[in-house]
Amino acid sequence: MLPMASSPIGDAAEGVPGSLPPLVVRHRNDPYGFLTTYTRFRFVLDGQEWPSVEHYVRARSVNDPHVPVVIAAAVTARRAAALSRLAGVRDGWAQERRDVIRRAVTARLVQHPRMVAALLATGNRLLVVSSRHTDDNVIGEELMRLRAALPAQLAAAIETAATLTPAPLLGRPWVMFGERAIVWPEPPRARNLAAHAFRALTAATPSHGQANGGGPDNAGTFATPTGTVLWRPGPPVPVADGAALDTDITCVWAPSVVPLRPFSR
Numbered sequence: 608m609l610p611m612a613s614s615p616i617g618d619a620a621e622g623v624p625g626s627l628p629p630l631v632v633r634h635r636n637d638p639y640g641f642l643t644t645y646t647r648f649r650f651v652l653d654g655q656e657w658p659s660v661e662h663y664v665r666a667r668s669v670n671d672p673h674v675p676v677v678i679a680a681a682v683t684a685r686r687a688a689a690l691s692r693l694a695g696v697r698d699g700w701a702q703e704r705r706d707v708i709r710r711a712v713t714a715r716l717v718q719h720p721r722m723v724a725a726l727l728a729t730g731n732r733l734l735v736v737s738s739r740h741t742d743d744n745v746i747g748e749e750l751m752r753l754r755a756a757l758p759a760q761l762a763a764a765i766e767t768a769a770t771l772t773p774a775p776l777l778g779r780p781w782v783m784f785g786e787r788a789i790v791w792p793e794p795p796r797a798r799n800l801a802a803h804a805f806r807a808l809t810a811a812t813p814s815h816g817q818a819n820g821g822g823p824d825n826a827g828t829f830a831t832p833t834g835t836v837l838w839r840p841g842p843p844v845p846v847a848d849g850a851a852l853d854t855d856i857t858c859v860w861a862p863s864v865v866p867l868r869p870f871s872r
Contacts, residue, residue: 629733632747639729641722642736642750644708645684648722650715651805651856659684663711665691668700705745712749716757718782718801720861723761726754764858771837773828780861784808792834800859807834 632639635646644660657663661684666675674694681687716722734747734754764783771789772781782790782804792803810831829836 627732629735630729631735633737644746648715648719649799649802650718651801652711652714656802660711660715662687664707667707668696669694670697708745709749712746713753716753718856718859720859723757726750761858765860776835778862782856783858785855785857787839789837790834800861801856803833807831807836811836
């Protein structure tokens with residue numbers, strides 16, 4: 608996520624003439640099809656990895672508490688959707704659906720720098736992204752909301768990380784969790800940075816469910832086989848059952864990320 612001098616993000620985020628037609632995405636094979644819920648871009652949310660937004664949304668919609676595990680393991684998003692239809696929708700889903708979609712779309716986006724770059728490059732165009740489980744444009748609306756908010760959010764995260772990064776890790780990709788933890792995954796790679804960072808974070812967390820730390824404020828830097836974790840000063844952070852840390856990835860930064868281009872799969 609990466610407003611860098613060499614990136615076109617800064618110019619693209621200024622917007623484009625409003626006379627441009629809406630950007631309509633109906634299928635994952637369309638140009639900009641990577642914005643759909645069915646496209647496989649793995650992300651971490653609620654303490655586990657999800658293959659696609661569709662997997663997450665479908666898992667949260669069902670009535671049977673045992674089905675989400677099966678849906679999360681579905682080979683394809685289409686299969687995840689089919690499993691959720693068999694299980695049935697839980698009570699209150701209509702009222703919670705938009706919030707669930709917002710969390711999934713946000714998590715996927717911030718964990719993939721190339722997708723961020725591609726979204727910002729759409730400028731101010733109206734985004735219309737169809738979904739197989741709703742007739743409204745909730746996906747497009749959430750993406751436009753994120754497009755407007757991301758530049759300021761990313762700039763703040765990058766400024767914070769720049770003041771805290773140890774010299775040996777300068778120039779390495781990193782992932783920020785909330786406002787308390789920064790992780791430099793090992794090995795550094797442009798794909799699945801968030802998943803590697805999450806594993807490093809959990810490896811630095813003892814079994815009693817509190818963030819590992821070098822003192823009463825739990826500040827310190829810790830090396831794990833999957834990355835280096837930096838805890839900023841602050842009160843202990845509860846992480847029992849994977850809560851509080853993995854659901855709030857605020858930024859993923861990777862040097863020299865090339866934005867996704869319109870493509871077909």
